[in-house]
Amino acid sequence: MKLAWLRSVETAHQDCVWACTWVPPTDTSPKTLLLTGSLDETVKLWDPQELSLVRTNTGHCLGVVSVAAHPSGKIAASASMDSFVRVFDVESNVTIATLEAPPSEVWHMQFDPRGTTLAVAGGSSASVKLWDTAEWKQIGTLSIPRPEGSKASDKGNNKKFVLSVAWSPNGRQLACGSMDGSISVFDVQRAKFLHHLEGHTMPVRSLAYSPVDPRVLVSGSDDERIHMYDAEGKTLFSSMSGHSSWVLSVDVSPDGAAIASGSSDRTVKLWDPKMRAAVQTMTNHTDQVWGVKFEAAGSGARGSLLASVSDDKSISLYNYS
Amino acid sequence: MASVYIPVQNSEEEVRVALDQLPRDATDILDILKAEQAPLDLWLIIAREYFKQGKIEQFRQILEEGSSPEIDEYYADVRYERIAILNALGAYYSYLGKIETKQREKEEHFILATQYYNKASRIDMHEPSTWVGKGQLLLAKGDVDQAFAAFKIVLDGDRDNIPALLGQACVEFNRGKYSNSLEMYKRVLQVYPQCPAAVRLGIGLCRYKLGQFERAKQAFERVLQLDPENVEALVALGIVDLQSNEASGIRRAMEKMQRAFDVYPYCATALNYLANHFFFTGQHFLVEQLTETALAATTHGSTRAHSYYNLARSYHSKGDYEKAGLYYMASVKEVNKPQEFILPFYGLGQVQLKLGDFKSSLSNFEKVLDAYPENCETLKAVAHIYLQLNQTTKAHEALKKAVRIDPRDPEAFLDLGELLISTDSGAALEAFKTARNLLKKSNEEVSVELLNNIGVLHFEKGEFELAQQTFKEALGDGIWVKLIDSEPQSDDPIQKALNQPMDSSLAARMYKDMQLFQDLEKAGVAVELPWDKITTLSNLARLFEQLHKTETASLLYRLILFKFPEYVDAYLRLAAIAKARNNVPLSIELIRDALEVDDKNPDALCMLGDLELKNDDWVKAKDTFRAAKDASNGKDSYATLCLGNWNYFAAVRSEKRAPKLEATHLEKSKELYTKVLVEHPANMYAANGAGVVLAEKGQFDVAKELFTQVQEAASGSVFVQMPDVWINLAHVHFAQGNFPLAIKMYQNCLRKFYYNTDNQILLYLARTHYEAEQWQDCKKTLLKAIHLAPSNYTLRFDTGVALQKFSASTLQKTKRTVEEVRATVAELKNAVRLFSQLSAASNLQIHGFDEKKIETHVGYCKHLLEAAKVHCDAAELEDQQNKHRLELARQAAIREEESRLAEEQKKVKLEKRKQEDELKKVMQQEQHLERIKETWKSSGSKRKDRAQGDDEEGGQSEKRKRKSSGKKRRRDKKAETHMDDQDEYEEDMANTNYYEPENQVNHQVDEDDNPQDPLAAAGLEDSDFDDDAAAPSTGRRIAAWPDESDDDEPVKRQPSSSPVRENSVDMQQSDGE
Known part of the structure; x- marks a missing residue:
C-alpha cells in the first residue's frame, strides 16, 4: 500500500483549487478525465495522462466549491458560492440545467451510483436536496430532524449546517455531515432519517463510503480526526489522528484497503485503517489540500490514480498501489 | 634467676635477695637496706625489679624512701645514685601524667615529676640523664621546643646519648621533621643495636610518614618479632595494611587491630580503626562503644577527631543528623588545620546541608576545597548549595570545574545538566547525554x-x-x-x-x-x-x-x-484535548474530575474559567479565575493574567461603551498585567496584555515596540505559540494606516500558526484590503473565509458590502470603460443575490436573527436590488449606446468615403451631444448611489442591533457613530428598569447571548482559532523543579478597527480569551548530594 507521486501542474488555476472529481470514460471519450473547480470561478477539465488542460468552463460567480460527475461520464455538475449548480455536458460544455433551491446554499454534491439522482448538501437548510437527473427537478429533501425540545428559532440549529454528502455504493443510503460534527444517515428510498453518527465535535467537511463495503463510512473533520464508522451498526471502528490541522477531504481507495486524506496542514496522507495510523505522508503541496479523490477501479493492474487539489493553485496526481 | 647481694654492715657476709622472690611488703626489704646501709644502686635495682613485676606501689615506696631527706643526708656524697633515684621517680610521674586522662590529675603528676627532676638538677645540674628526663617530661606535656632544648643540652655533651637521641627523635617526629627523626633513630640503632623494639617502631613510623611504606612495614614487623605484643607496631602495621586498599590487606589489618585491642584495649588509634571498620560493616553499636572508649582513652587531638568523626559518621548514616552534626562539630574542633583531617568538615557540610543551614554548610565545604581544591564530590555539593542560594553562576562554575577534573563522573554531568535546564537547555542536554553515555559505558543502569x-x-x-x-x-x-x-x-x-x-x-x-x-x-x-x-x-x-x-x-x-486516578495532569491534558476538539462539555467534566482530586488546583481552575468564558459565562469565569488566584496565593501569574484578560474583555465588550466603566476595567487589567510583569519581567503574555491596553489608549508606538519585542521573544521554543502578538502588531500597523505591512503580518500569522484556517484573521485581512481599496483581494479573502466558515453569515454580508463598495467606487470614477461597468454590474448582481439569500435564509428563522433585523435586511437588500437594476440598466444602455456609436462611426466612415469634408463637422457635433447625454446618465447614477448610501446610513441604527460582527466588517464603520443610539433603542424597548451601572452592564452581557447570536458565533470562532489553547491552562505537567519553565501567557489580540470619524480612537474587537499556560515538562530533581 503506497502512493507514488506522478506529476503536478503548478498554476492549474488562477486561485485556490477547491474541488476535484474523476469523470468516468464514455464511448466517445475512452479516457477518464479530471474535473477541478476553483475560487477563480472556473471549472477545468484535465487529461490525466500529461495533466494537460482539456477545457476551461466559465459561468460561475464567486468560487466553485464542488464538482460532481455522473457515473456515465457524460454529464457533470459544478456548484459555486452563489448557490447555483450548473449541470453541463462534459464533451460539449453545453449547459443542461441550472439548479437553484433558494434559500439553501450549496456545498458538496454527489450523483448516486446509478446516476438517477444528484444529492446536494444544503447548508443552512439542514437538509440534503435530491434532484432528478432526467427532468432536473427537485424530487426530495432529506432533512435532519431537530433535536427534541428545541424550538425552530433555537440558535443552536444552524450548527446542523450541512456541508458534505455521500452515497453508499449500493445507492440505498445517504450520509451527510454537519458543522456541529454529527453525521446523519438516511434511507433514501423511504426518504427516512435513520440515525446520527457521533464522535466528531467540529465540522465534518468530507464523507466517503468504502466502495467494497457499503457499511463502512469514512469521515474527515476539522477536529483533525478521521473516523471510520459502521454506518448501519452505528458504531465507531476507529478514530485516527495524525493531521496537524483540519481534515478537509477523505476518500477510500477502490480496493477499500486504504484511505486518503487531504488537510489544512498541507499534506496528503495515506492511512491503513487496520493499523489505525497513517502509513505515508505526501508533502508536495504548499497550502491547504481541499480535495483528494481516487479514480474508480477498473483501470487495470497498474493500480489507480489519486488526485489532490490545493489552495496553492496546483493539482497533483499520484499512483496508488 | 638473678639475685642481688646486700652486704651486711661490718662483716664480709652478704644477704642474698632473689629478685623473683622479693617480699610482697617492700618494708621488709627497706628495713634490710636501711639496716645494712646498702649502696643506693641496690635500692634502685630492687625498685626497678618491683616496677618490672608490676608492683608499682612497692617501687614507689622504695624510691620515695630512697630519696627522702635522711638518705640525702646519709649518702650526701653519693651523687649519681641519688640523681638516678630522683630521675626514676620523675620518669615515673611523667609517665603517669602522660597516661592520665583527667586534666587535673595529669597536671598534678607533671608537677610532681618536675619537682623530682628539679631536685635531681640541684644535685648535679650537668647530669645528662636528668636532662633526658626533663626533655621527656616536656615532651609529654607537649612542650616540644623546650624538650628539644633539653635533649640538645645532653646531645651537645654526648652525641651518642641514647635516651637523648630517642627523645630528640621523638621531638623531630612531632615537629614533622621525619627524616631528621629517622636519622636519630638510626644512630640509636648503630650505637646500641640491642635497643628495645620501640626504637624500630620509631624508625617504622618515620618511614611511614616519609611514604616508604614497604620499609616501614619491615621495621614494624621487626618490632613484632622482638615484641609480639607491641600494640603500636600492631596498629601501625594494620594501618600500613589498610593502605594497600585490598580486601586481604584490610582483613589482615583488622586482625592486627584486633590483636592490638586484645593486648591493650585502650589504644585509641586501634579503637578508631576498629570503629572505622565496623562502620563499614554496619555494626553501629560496636562503632559507638569503640569510639567512646577511644575518646575516654586519649586526649590526642587528631585521634579524638577521628573518634568523634567515627561517631558522627555512624549517626549520620543512621539519619540522626542532629547528633551527627554535634559530633562532627566536636571532631572539627579537635582538628587544628583542616588539611590534616578534612573528613569531618565534609561530613559537617553534608549534615548542615541536610538540615538546611546552607551558609555554614557552604563554609565547611569551602574549607574542604581549600585543602583539596580538586575534590569533585565537594565541588558538586558546593554547586548544589549555590543553586539553593540562587547563585547559579557560581554553581555553574563549580560544576564545570568538577566535570573538567573528572570527565568520567556521570553524577557531575547529571548535576550540571540539571543546573543548566532552566538557562541553557542545549548545554543541559549535552551534559545529560554525556552522563548517560558514561553510565552506559560503565554498565550502570541509566x-x-x-x-x-x-x-x-x-x-x-x-x-x-x-x-x-x-x-x-x-x-x-x-x-x-x-x-x-x-x-x-x-x-x-x-x-x-x-x-x-x-x-x-x-x-x-x-x-x-x-x-x-x-x-x-x-x-x-x-x-x-x-x-x-x-x-x-x-x-x-x-x-x-x-x-x-x-x-x-x-x-x-x-x-x-x-x-x-489522582494524577491531575492527565485529566487536564485530556480536557485540553477535548477542548481542542470543541467538546466543551466533556472538557468541563474532565476538569471537574481533576478538581475532585484537588479542588484548589490553580491550573484546573484557570482552565475551567477559560471554558466558562467560552460558554459566555462571564460572571462564573471571573469567580473561577479569582479562586485560581487565591488557590495559588496570588503567586501563580497565570491566574492573575486571566483576571487581567477578563477585565480587558469586560472593558471592550461592554456594548454601552460606558466610558467610566470601560476605563475602570482597562485600568484594572493594566494593573494586573503590570503586577505580573513586576514579578516576572520576562512574561511575554503579560507584556502582550500591557501592549493591548496601551494600544487601546491610542499609544500605538509604545504598543508596537512592546509587541515587536514579545514577537521576537516568542520565536524560539516549540511550546511558545503566540499568534496573538502577530495579530496585535498587525492591528497596530493597521491602525496607523500602514496597510501593506498589516496585510503581510496577517498573512504570515495565518500561515505560520493557523494553516490558513482562521476565518477571523481572514476577516481582518479583508478589512485591511478594504481600507486599502484592494477590492478584488478583499472579495477573494472574504470568499476564502466563507469557504472555511460557511455558516458564518456575517462574512456573506461583508462580501456583499465589499462588492457593493467596489461597484460604487468604480462608478464614482470619472473615467471608466464599458468593461468595468459591466464587471461592476455583475458584482452588484452578486451582491444583491448575496443579500437576498441572506434575507431569505434568515426568513427561515434558523439563524436567530430577530424580526426587526430581518426586516432591516430585506429592506436594505431591496434598496440594493433597485440600485443594482439602475446600474444594470445604465450599463446596458451605455452598452447599446456604445454599439450605436460604433454603428454610427461605421456609417460615418462609409459616408466619409462619399463626402468626407462635408460631413465631418456635422459628425463631430453629433458625437459631442451623445457624449454629453452619456455623461448626464452617469451623473444620475452617481446621485442615485449617494441616495442609496444615505438610506443605508440611516438604516444603520436599526441594523445596529446586529452583531458586533457588523462593526468589524469592512465598509460598515460609518455605522459605529450611531452605535450608542442603537443601544439605547434596544434597551428602551426592553423596558428595563433602571439599575445601577454595574448591574446594567452585567445584564447587558447576559442578554448578549439572546439578542446577538451572531456575536455568539463570532465569539466562538474567535475562540477556536487559538490552537495554543490545547496547551493552555493545564500545562502539561506541573513541574516541581522550576517555575520558570512554566510561562503563563495571555494570548489575546486586539482588533483595531479605527473609526472613520475618529482615527485616534480605535475600536478593539473582542480579543479571544486564550491565556496560554505553557507546558513545562517534569524534571525530576535529584538529591543534591
Whole structure:
C-alpha cells in the first residue's frame, strides 16, 4: 500500500483549487478525465495522462466549491458560492440545467451510483436536496430532524449546517455531515432519517463510503480526526489522528484497503485503517489540500490514480498501489 | 634467676635477695637496706625489679624512701645514685601524667615529676640523664621546643646519648621533621643495636610518614618479632595494611587491630580503626562503644577527631543528623588545620546541608576545597548549595570545574545538566547525554529520570523523533508498548480490544472511557504501570499530542488515570484535548474530575474559567479565575493574567461603551498585567496584555515596540505559540494606516500558526484590503473565509458590502470603460443575490436573527436590488449606446468615403451631444448611489442591533457613530428598569447571548482559532523543579478597527480569551548530594 507521486501542474488555476472529481470514460471519450473547480470561478477539465488542460468552463460567480460527475461520464455538475449548480455536458460544455433551491446554499454534491439522482448538501437548510437527473427537478429533501425540545428559532440549529454528502455504493443510503460534527444517515428510498453518527465535535467537511463495503463510512473533520464508522451498526471502528490541522477531504481507495486524506496542514496522507495510523505522508503541496479523490477501479493492474487539489493553485496526481 | 647481694654492715657476709622472690611488703626489704646501709644502686635495682613485676606501689615506696631527706643526708656524697633515684621517680610521674586522662590529675603528676627532676638538677645540674628526663617530661606535656632544648643540652655533651637521641627523635617526629627523626633513630640503632623494639617502631613510623611504606612495614614487623605484643607496631602495621586498599590487606589489618585491642584495649588509634571498620560493616553499636572508649582513652587531638568523626559518621548514616552534626562539630574542633583531617568538615557540610543551614554548610565545604581544591564530590555539593542560594553562576562554575577534573563522573554531568535546564537547555542536554553515555559505558543502569530529562530536552528542542526514542527507552517494556504501536491483524488481546468498535453515541465521551482497560483486565491481561514511570509516560503522551497522534496520547493518559486516578495532569491534558476538539462539555467534566482530586488546583481552575468564558459565562469565569488566584496565593501569574484578560474583555465588550466603566476595567487589567510583569519581567503574555491596553489608549508606538519585542521573544521554543502578538502588531500597523505591512503580518500569522484556517484573521485581512481599496483581494479573502466558515453569515454580508463598495467606487470614477461597468454590474448582481439569500435564509428563522433585523435586511437588500437594476440598466444602455456609436462611426466612415469634408463637422457635433447625454446618465447614477448610501446610513441604527460582527466588517464603520443610539433603542424597548451601572452592564452581557447570536458565533470562532489553547491552562505537567519553565501567557489580540470619524480612537474587537499556560515538562530533581 503506497502512493507514488506522478506529476503536478503548478498554476492549474488562477486561485485556490477547491474541488476535484474523476469523470468516468464514455464511448466517445475512452479516457477518464479530471474535473477541478476553483475560487477563480472556473471549472477545468484535465487529461490525466500529461495533466494537460482539456477545457476551461466559465459561468460561475464567486468560487466553485464542488464538482460532481455522473457515473456515465457524460454529464457533470459544478456548484459555486452563489448557490447555483450548473449541470453541463462534459464533451460539449453545453449547459443542461441550472439548479437553484433558494434559500439553501450549496456545498458538496454527489450523483448516486446509478446516476438517477444528484444529492446536494444544503447548508443552512439542514437538509440534503435530491434532484432528478432526467427532468432536473427537485424530487426530495432529506432533512435532519431537530433535536427534541428545541424550538425552530433555537440558535443552536444552524450548527446542523450541512456541508458534505455521500452515497453508499449500493445507492440505498445517504450520509451527510454537519458543522456541529454529527453525521446523519438516511434511507433514501423511504426518504427516512435513520440515525446520527457521533464522535466528531467540529465540522465534518468530507464523507466517503468504502466502495467494497457499503457499511463502512469514512469521515474527515476539522477536529483533525478521521473516523471510520459502521454506518448501519452505528458504531465507531476507529478514530485516527495524525493531521496537524483540519481534515478537509477523505476518500477510500477502490480496493477499500486504504484511505486518503487531504488537510489544512498541507499534506496528503495515506492511512491503513487496520493499523489505525497513517502509513505515508505526501508533502508536495504548499497550502491547504481541499480535495483528494481516487479514480474508480477498473483501470487495470497498474493500480489507480489519486488526485489532490490545493489552495496553492496546483493539482497533483499520484499512483496508488 | 638473678639475685642481688646486700652486704651486711661490718662483716664480709652478704644477704642474698632473689629478685623473683622479693617480699610482697617492700618494708621488709627497706628495713634490710636501711639496716645494712646498702649502696643506693641496690635500692634502685630492687625498685626497678618491683616496677618490672608490676608492683608499682612497692617501687614507689622504695624510691620515695630512697630519696627522702635522711638518705640525702646519709649518702650526701653519693651523687649519681641519688640523681638516678630522683630521675626514676620523675620518669615515673611523667609517665603517669602522660597516661592520665583527667586534666587535673595529669597536671598534678607533671608537677610532681618536675619537682623530682628539679631536685635531681640541684644535685648535679650537668647530669645528662636528668636532662633526658626533663626533655621527656616536656615532651609529654607537649612542650616540644623546650624538650628539644633539653635533649640538645645532653646531645651537645654526648652525641651518642641514647635516651637523648630517642627523645630528640621523638621531638623531630612531632615537629614533622621525619627524616631528621629517622636519622636519630638510626644512630640509636648503630650505637646500641640491642635497643628495645620501640626504637624500630620509631624508625617504622618515620618511614611511614616519609611514604616508604614497604620499609616501614619491615621495621614494624621487626618490632613484632622482638615484641609480639607491641600494640603500636600492631596498629601501625594494620594501618600500613589498610593502605594497600585490598580486601586481604584490610582483613589482615583488622586482625592486627584486633590483636592490638586484645593486648591493650585502650589504644585509641586501634579503637578508631576498629570503629572505622565496623562502620563499614554496619555494626553501629560496636562503632559507638569503640569510639567512646577511644575518646575516654586519649586526649590526642587528631585521634579524638577521628573518634568523634567515627561517631558522627555512624549517626549520620543512621539519619540522626542532629547528633551527627554535634559530633562532627566536636571532631572539627579537635582538628587544628583542616588539611590534616578534612573528613569531618565534609561530613559537617553534608549534615548542615541536610538540615538546611546552607551558609555554614557552604563554609565547611569551602574549607574542604581549600585543602583539596580538586575534590569533585565537594565541588558538586558546593554547586548544589549555590543553586539553593540562587547563585547559579557560581554553581555553574563549580560544576564545570568538577566535570573538567573528572570527565568520567556521570553524577557531575547529571548535576550540571540539571543546573543548566532552566538557562541553557542545549548545554543541559549535552551534559545529560554525556552522563548517560558514561553510565552506559560503565554498565550502570541509566535511571528513568535521566532518560526522561533527556527526552524532555529533545522535546523542547523540537527533536521529536529522538525524544520519542528516549522516552520509550526510559519506559522499557510494558502494556504501553502495545498501546503505542499497533499491528494489524493481531491476535493479541490488547490489539483486539483496541480494534473493538464503539457505539458512536458514546464516542463523544471517549476520553473518559476506561472500558478498554477494564476489558483487558477481565481478559486476564495485567494492566500495570509502575509509579516511577508515570511522569515519563505522561511526557510521551504529551509528545504524541505534539505529533498529532492525539488518540494514542489519550490512550496513554487514560492508562495513567486508570491506575492512578489522582494524577491531575492527565485529566487536564485530556480536557485540553477535548477542548481542542470543541467538546466543551466533556472538557468541563474532565476538569471537574481533576478538581475532585484537588479542588484548589490553580491550573484546573484557570482552565475551567477559560471554558466558562467560552460558554459566555462571564460572571462564573471571573469567580473561577479569582479562586485560581487565591488557590495559588496570588503567586501563580497565570491566574492573575486571566483576571487581567477578563477585565480587558469586560472593558471592550461592554456594548454601552460606558466610558467610566470601560476605563475602570482597562485600568484594572493594566494593573494586573503590570503586577505580573513586576514579578516576572520576562512574561511575554503579560507584556502582550500591557501592549493591548496601551494600544487601546491610542499609544500605538509604545504598543508596537512592546509587541515587536514579545514577537521576537516568542520565536524560539516549540511550546511558545503566540499568534496573538502577530495579530496585535498587525492591528497596530493597521491602525496607523500602514496597510501593506498589516496585510503581510496577517498573512504570515495565518500561515505560520493557523494553516490558513482562521476565518477571523481572514476577516481582518479583508478589512485591511478594504481600507486599502484592494477590492478584488478583499472579495477573494472574504470568499476564502466563507469557504472555511460557511455558516458564518456575517462574512456573506461583508462580501456583499465589499462588492457593493467596489461597484460604487468604480462608478464614482470619472473615467471608466464599458468593461468595468459591466464587471461592476455583475458584482452588484452578486451582491444583491448575496443579500437576498441572506434575507431569505434568515426568513427561515434558523439563524436567530430577530424580526426587526430581518426586516432591516430585506429592506436594505431591496434598496440594493433597485440600485443594482439602475446600474444594470445604465450599463446596458451605455452598452447599446456604445454599439450605436460604433454603428454610427461605421456609417460615418462609409459616408466619409462619399463626402468626407462635408460631413465631418456635422459628425463631430453629433458625437459631442451623445457624449454629453452619456455623461448626464452617469451623473444620475452617481446621485442615485449617494441616495442609496444615505438610506443605508440611516438604516444603520436599526441594523445596529446586529452583531458586533457588523462593526468589524469592512465598509460598515460609518455605522459605529450611531452605535450608542442603537443601544439605547434596544434597551428602551426592553423596558428595563433602571439599575445601577454595574448591574446594567452585567445584564447587558447576559442578554448578549439572546439578542446577538451572531456575536455568539463570532465569539466562538474567535475562540477556536487559538490552537495554543490545547496547551493552555493545564500545562502539561506541573513541574516541581522550576517555575520558570512554566510561562503563563495571555494570548489575546486586539482588533483595531479605527473609526472613520475618529482615527485616534480605535475600536478593539473582542480579543479571544486564550491565556496560554505553557507546558513545562517534569524534571525530576535529584538529591543534591
